Amino acid sequence: MTAVREERTNLLGMPRRALESFFVELGEKPFRAAQVLKWIHQFGATDFAPMTNISKALRGRLQEVAEIRAPEIVTRQHSRDGTRKWLLRVDGDNSVEMVFIPEKGRGTLCVSSQVGCALDCSFCSTARQGFNRNLSAAEIIGQLWLANRELGRDPGGERIISNVVLMGMGEPLLNFDAVVAAMDLMMDDLAYGLSKRRVTISTAGVVPALLRLREVSDASLAVSLHAPDDALRDRLVPINRKYPIAELLRACRAYVSGETKRGVTFEYVMLHGVNDSEEQARRLARLLNGIPSKVNLIPFNPFPGSRYACSPPEVIERFASVLQERGIVTIVRRTRGEDIDAACGQLVGRVRDRTRRNVIPVREAC
Numbered sequence: 381m382t383a384v385r386e387e388r389t390n391l392l393g394m395p396r397r398a399l400e401s402f403f404v405e406l407g408e409k410p411f412r413a414a415q416v417l418k419w420i421h422q423f424g425a426t427d428f429a430p431m432t433n434i435s436k437a438l439r440g441r442l443q444e445v446a447e448i449r450a451p452e453i454v455t456r457q458h459s460r461d462g463t464r465k466w467l468l469r470v471d472g473d474n475s476v477e478m479v480f481i482p483e484k485g486r487g488t489l490c491v492s493s494q495v496g497c498a499l500d501c502s503f504c505s506t507a508r509q510g511f512n513r514n515l516s517a518a519e520i521i522g523q524l525w526l527a528n529r530e531l532g533r534d535p536g537g538e539r540i541i542s543n544v545v546l547m548g549m550g551e552p553l554l555n556f557d558a559v560v561a562a563m564d565l566m567m568d569d570l571a572y573g574l575s576k577r578r579v580t581i582s583t584a585g586v587v588p589a590l591l592r593l594r595e596v597s598d599a600s601l602a603v604s605l606h607a608p609d610d611a612l613r614d615r616l617v618p619i620n621r622k623y624p625i626a627e628l629l630r631a632c633r634a635y636v637s638g639e640t641k642r643g644v645t646f647e648y649v650m651l652h653g654v655n656d657s658e659e660q661a662r663r664l665a666r667l668l669n670g671i672p673s674k675v676n677l678i679p680f681n682p683f684p685g686s687r688y689a690c691s692p693p694e695v696i697e698r699f700a701s702v703l704q705e706r707g708i709v710t711i712v713r714r715t716r717g718e719d720i721d722a723a724c725g726q727l728v729g730r731v732r733d734r735t736r737r738n739v740i741p742v743r744e745a746c
């Protein structure tokens with residue numbers, strides 16, 4: 381008879397508190413957590429052998445009961461503009477994508493929070509794939525851990541990855557605990573030490589979770605608004621039927637109330653003839669009145685079978701001017717990594733859909 385090996389605990393996704401409890405349960409002092417956090421996240425350790433400030437006996441014990449396990453890289457793609465994309469296998473059926481976007485003075489890693497997405501926004505290719513499951517905290521922070529290994533870390537003190545955005549596949553607020561744990565690690569000085577301004581969670585508007593998030597995290601907030609009225613937003617972002625714009629904006633106001641939080645970034649995808657008129661810009665400005673905010677206009681990125689066209693540049697400019705004239709800081713997001721399908725809303729990975737079996741496959745990833 382073969383002995384069933386007990387599953388080892390993956391330490392990669394454990395924030396400081398959880399790791400302290402893990403060591404206490406092992407009969408060790410909680411400060412071991414600080415040592416191990418640094419080894420895993422700052423030095424990129426893949427196992428316990430190199431952790432020389434820990435006794436050999438304890439390292440041996442850790443080898444038996446614990447592991448440091450990240451997703452596995454399946455493919456790597458490079459865009460002409462320097463953007464990079466990785467396909468990561470998270471289990472036998474499923475893979476997700478992450479993207480690195482280098483810019484002058486900063487480097488942004490865009491990470492996924494779920495395998496697929498259940499929200500079904502009509503202009504997003506991830507939505508077409510349906511949904512399989514939430515990623516674990518280890519699979520989310522594992523993306524940053526892997527990207528650091530791939531890109532090299534802090535040469536001469538300059539960080540290569542200076543910002544993380546939870547804007548990859550999935551709706552992060554529908555995977556609350558794992559996302560909060562991963563963001564804790566991103567902001568923990570013993571792990572990645574990113575400031576709260578450099579960790580951004582983007583949501584389509586899961587209002588109750590947004591209200592809870594305020595209690596447990598300082599991360600910056602981006603909200604995918606995309607429409608200035610409920611009738612249109614119901615069509616574009618169906619979760620609006622459950623949490624309409626007024627409720628969403630109330631939660632946004634609450635999120636930024638108090639001194640420690642900054643404004644909200646509202647994302648607005650530019651869909652020609654759908655949400656890009658001057659009147660719609662004026663309505664949007666009225667909606668945002670009184671909320672510390674800025675607007676990020678995202679040129680629509682098409683994908684096979686998408687029903688929309690991107691607004692022409694002059695229409696986007698005009699829309700931006702209307703907002704700017706009304707005192708709203710407005711930025712047109714530059715499209716990056718188009719040639720490798722790494723732009724907003726183009727991440728697809730590989731999803732064994734468990735929700736809508738008849739969904740039309742967008743395309744084979746990579």
Ligand code: SAH
Nearest residue numbers: 504547551582583584604647680681724725
């Ligand atoms: N579910 C979260 C995280 C996704 S973030 C959210 O909705 O915020 C990705 C951003 O890209 C969102 O603002 C999303 O609405 C936007 N997006 C999705 N598909 C897009 C497309 N085809 N072109 C441009 N932006 C898109």
